[in-house]
Amino acid sequence: DTGVSQNPRHKITKRGQNVTFRCDPISEHNRLYWYRQTLGQGPEFLTYFQNEAQLEKSRLLSDRFSAERPKGSFSTLEIQRTEQGDSAMYLCASSSREAGELFFGEGSRLTVL
Amino acid sequence: KNEVEQSPQNLTAQEGEFITINCSYSVGISALHWLQQHPGGGIVSLFMLSSGKKKHGRLIATINIQEKHSSLHITASHPRDSAVYICAVRRSGGSNYKLTFGKGTLLTVNP
Numbered sequence A: 001d002t003g004v005s006q007n008p009r010h011k012i013t014k015r016g017q018n019v020t021f022r023c024d025p026i027s028e029h030n031r032l033y034w035y036r037q038t039l040g041q042g043p044e045f046l047t048y049f050q051n052e053a054q055l056e057k058s059r060l061l062s063d064r065f066s067a068e069r070p071k072g073s074f075s076t077l078e079i080q081r082t083e084q085g086d087s088a089m090y091l092c093a094s095s096s097r098e099a100g101e102l103f104f105g106e107g108s109r110l111t112v113l
Numbered sequence B: 001k002n003e004v005e006q007s008p009q010n011l012t013a014q015e016g017e018f019i020t021i022n023c024s025y026s027v028g029i030s031a032l033h034w035l036q037q038h039p040g041g042g043i044v045s046l047f048m049l050s051s052g053k054k055k056h057g058r059l060i061a062t063i064n065i066q067e068k069h070s071s072l073h074i075t076a077s078h079p080r081d082s083a084v085y086i087c088a089v090r091r092s093g094g095s096n097y098k099l100t101f102g103k104g105t106l107l108t109v110n111p
Helices: none
Strands: A005-007 A010-013 A019-024 A031-037 A044-050 A053-057 A065-068 A075-079 A088-095 A108-112 B004-007 B010-014 B019-025 B029-037 B043-049 B052-056 B059-064 B069-074 B083-091 B099-101 B105-110
Touching: A005 A088, A010 A019, A019 A088, A019 A108, A031 A075, A044 A065, A044 A075, A044 B099, A053 A065, A075 A088, B004 B083, B010 B019, B019 B029, B019 B083, B019 B105, B029 B069, B043 B052, B043 B059, B043 B069, B069 B083
Parallel strands: A010 A108, B010 B105
Antiparallel strands: A005 A019, A019 A075, A031 A044, A031 A088, A044 A053, A065 A075, A088 A108, B004 B019, B019 B069, B029 B043, B029 B083, B052 B059, B059 B069, B083 B099, B083 B105
């Protein structure tokens, strides 16, 4: 399968723990996006990479959040010292051009107890 | 007020019915997307349009740029169409790589 892959699909953690999510985009896509979706809401933009460069980071991302895309291929989203308010679905998407169609992964659902 | 509003929030239909989901937006856009989200989270892109009308199988999407309104129609609905349908817009100018999403419309099609 050559779609966008995310893992883990589900993560349950205790408040204060660190978690990391990984996204493998479609191989020829140089643009990668992270979105967050809470229950009953549409996804909200978190951050955007073009190749390895992080071009924008939303104000939604506090200092506890960091995203990387070290070689312009896969990306990681790390949340440090998790809080209950971080519980959400974290969605990754990729595209081949800036204003092109987005291809989404299945998402990583985080539950913070 | 959200920049992207969808109606209805919830929609229940009987198999075979014609379905319409509406999306209104309040900003200038370069494109509008319709997406489908099944339970479990995965999102699939259905349409990306900037004018007129597109059709794919039983799905039809239309957009009226002047009225800032788009509709998604499903003909001959089927239980497998049950999902959340989300409208998202790409703003014109500035950071046009970002999408702004509506809250979604939960569609349930009963057999």
